[in-house]
Amino acid sequence: MTALRLVSDGTPRQGSQELQPVSTVLNDDRLLDAYSETVTQVVEKVSPAVVNIDVRQQRSDRPYRSREMQGNGSGFVFTPDGYILTNSHVVHNASHIEVTLSDGRRYSAEMVGEDPDTDLAVIRIQAPNLVAAKLGDSEFLRAGQVAIAIGNPYGFQCTVTAGVVSAVGRSFRSNSGRLIDSVIQTDAALNPGNSGGPLVSSRGEVIGVNTAVIMSAQGICFAIPINTAKFVVGPLIRDGRVRRSYIGVGGQTVPLPRRLQNFYNLTVESGILVISIEADSPAHRAGLLERDVIVGFGEQAIASIDDLHKVLTEEQVSVRSPLTIIRSSEKRTLWIEPEESRGARS
Numbered sequence: 001m002t003a004l005r006l007v008s009d010g011t012p013r014q015g016s017q018e019l020q021p022v023s024t025v026l027n028d029d030r031l032l033d034a035y036s037e038t039v040t041q042v043v044e045k046v047s048p049a050v051v052n053i054d055v056r057q058q059r060s061d062r063p064y065r066s067r068e069m070q071g072n073g074s075g076f077v078f079t080p081d082g083y084i085l086t087n088s089h090v091v092h093n094a095s096h097i098e099v100t101l102s103d104g105r106r107y108s109a110e111m112v113g114e115d116p117d118t119d120l121a122v123i124r125i126q127a128p129n130l131v132a133a134k135l136g137d138s139e140f141l142r143a144g145q146v147a148i149a150i151g152n153p154y155g156f157q158c159t160v161t162a163g164v165v166s167a168v169g170r171s172f173r174s175n176s177g178r179l180i181d182s183v184i185q186t187d188a189a190l191n192p193g194n195s196g197g198p199l200v201s202s203r204g205e206v207i208g209v210n211t212a213v214i215m216s217a218q219g220i221c222f223a224i225p226i227n228t229a230k231f232v233v234g235p236l237i238r239d240g241r242v243r244r245s246y247i248g249v250g251g252q253t254v255p256l257p258r259r260l261q262n263f264y265n266l267t268v269e270s271g272i273l274v275i276s277i278e279a280d281s282p283a284h285r286a287g288l289l290e291r292d293v294i295v296g297f298g299e300q301a302i303a304s305i306d307d308l309h310k311v312l313t314e315e316q317v318s319v320r321s322p323l324t325i326i327r328s329s330e331k332r333t334l335w336i337e338p339e340e341s342r343g344a345r346s
Contacts, residue, residue: 074197086196113236136205151197187219245338248281296324
């Protein structure tokens, strides 16, 4: 068999870069066919559950005058009785929501609940013969796994793009300011209108809810992990919202002097500098002052605003807990009783 030499390599080598056997080419073709067949089967399985969401909103642009705005997004049916998961930013403040199924049927939808902190929302339609998508498990996702996005970019219904899970464990901020953890990064192309649609595994299971893209980049897209959605949908269906606690402070993350870390054996290198305190809030009643630095809540060390958000869960509502602070270089403990949050507050 004739030996070939790479053009870029000037050193002759015997037997290098031999012609590829026909059997290998055929195997490659079979692999490509298998990949295509996998994607096709996933799309056929999941696309009947994917819906187009048209939204109308009333917005005031000047006193005594409002105008109607229209928007578009995606979602997917996740129960046979018509519950649909989508993004909060798709349906937020909607005056009318209309859902179009993959078979062309159109229905008005009601808002069940939304959680801007995770950018997730649940809406519902009353319709027969619905196909529900199967929810997977996002905990054990690995970079390199096949990822398939189905949605309605720019209104083009049931558009399919495929790629891989580029990374897991990313974080970004929701519109409310809270950090969303464990976000999935993918290179499956997303465009405006894909928001709320499913990111699907090669098994045909939903592993994420497509939510954002870096417009100035290519192939850097993000999805809320489906395990986060599983946690959120229960409270949304039951209460219309996710209960969280708050203490009523505004602050910023600041580094701690090394001498304070060593003197008080602190396990964090930063804390939250209190900039403002809401009147008659838990923080106000606990005696917290501006310029205090929060370094602990309960048994949890606090190094940042995001750490505080993570511990202010529903379970902390009305639970008296120690708040560890540094005040004028002195470590103190205050007792605080968080209240239920009514919005994006700390």
